[in-house]
């Protein structure tokens with residue numbers, strides 16, 4: 001057989017295996033099968049629990065989960081493997097949202113690529129399920145890498161006032177406040193449904209974290225706004241109004257929402273909110289022009305960039321160099337780049353020097 005054909009068939013088989021994994025994991029989460037199979041169960045036990053289900057399809061699901069090393073099988077009884085158990089354990093840490101996003105959006109939207117590339121179709125718009133739930137929740141999947149890094153950095157730098165722009169579920173502000181009793185924070189999140197979940201979560205911090213449902217680009221307007229509707233808002237907006245207040249401003253997985261021009265404007269506005277020597281932290285997956293061939297760690301990031309770019313208002317992920325140039329161009333110094341484990345994201349930290357925060361006032 002022609003070597004090209006053989007390689008192609010190999011890739012296609014691997015693709016089907018990966019798709020099988022995706023569909024079986026997502027269906028198991030949606031139907032709560034990973035929890036139900038934490039103890040031994042046969043197909044008849046499952047059918048007795050769910051008499052309305054299709055037995056042939058359930059049989060195929062069990063078989064596929066077994067082939068994918070997610071279930072072990074013994075005398076007609078199934079039980080989760082360590083991998084299957086992990087799905088249930090970590091489903092609320094971003095995994096469920098990520099898998100749902102892949103199943104319900106990526107495949108369907110990439111199917112429009114020929115029309116999108118040839119401009120026969122307008123760029124896509126994210127649906128409300130994506131904006132109100134899946135995007136912000138899927139972002140939590142990087143927490144096991146990001147949080148230990150952020151925590152030890154906060155310990156060293158002794159940040160006490162933190163601004164989180166595009167805070168999503170507000171996870172990092174909350175974790176910082178729980179870990180460091182003197183820390184206060186403000187989060188800005190423009191989606192009202194996401195912001196209200198973050199506000200709910202922030203209650204755990206006894207009033208040290210405030211979430212505002214605001215567009216980041218209105219940062220300057222927030223400075224000018226005089227009318228406050230309730231005490232919580234008043235507190236948070238007072239913090240924002242006090243120029244030079246924050247030791248740290250986070251832009252975690254939100255920089256790619258902005259055009260290159262808006263990023264410059266944003267980084268300039270942030271300088272006015274930071275204390276002299278205050279820092280900006282930009283967490284983002286980056287697009288690589290030349291994926292590293294040996295480990296191919298950039299295939300998912302570049303695919304995410306491709307997916308984002310199919311949507312209105314997005315140009316894909318930035319490159320490492322673009323973020324570096326942005327920080328230098330807007331006068332930040334001491335730029336430090338840390339690559340998160342598995343190469344999933346880069347964390348860029350940079351300082352707003354005394355002169356640069358003075359100049360922006």
Ligand SMILES: C[S@@+](CC[C@H](N)C(=O)[O-])C[C@H]1O[C@@H](n2cnc3c(N)ncnc32)[C@H](O)[C@@H]1O
Pocket residue numbers: 131135136139140165166167168169170171188189190191194214215216217251252253254257
């Ligand atoms: C990918 S999520 C990241 C959430 C969180 N920072 C994290 O890392 O887990 C990006 C969030 O930024 C919010 N966002 C995007 N553009 C925004 C803007 N202009 N103003 C406020 N929030 C924005 C989105 O609604 C979304 O919840």
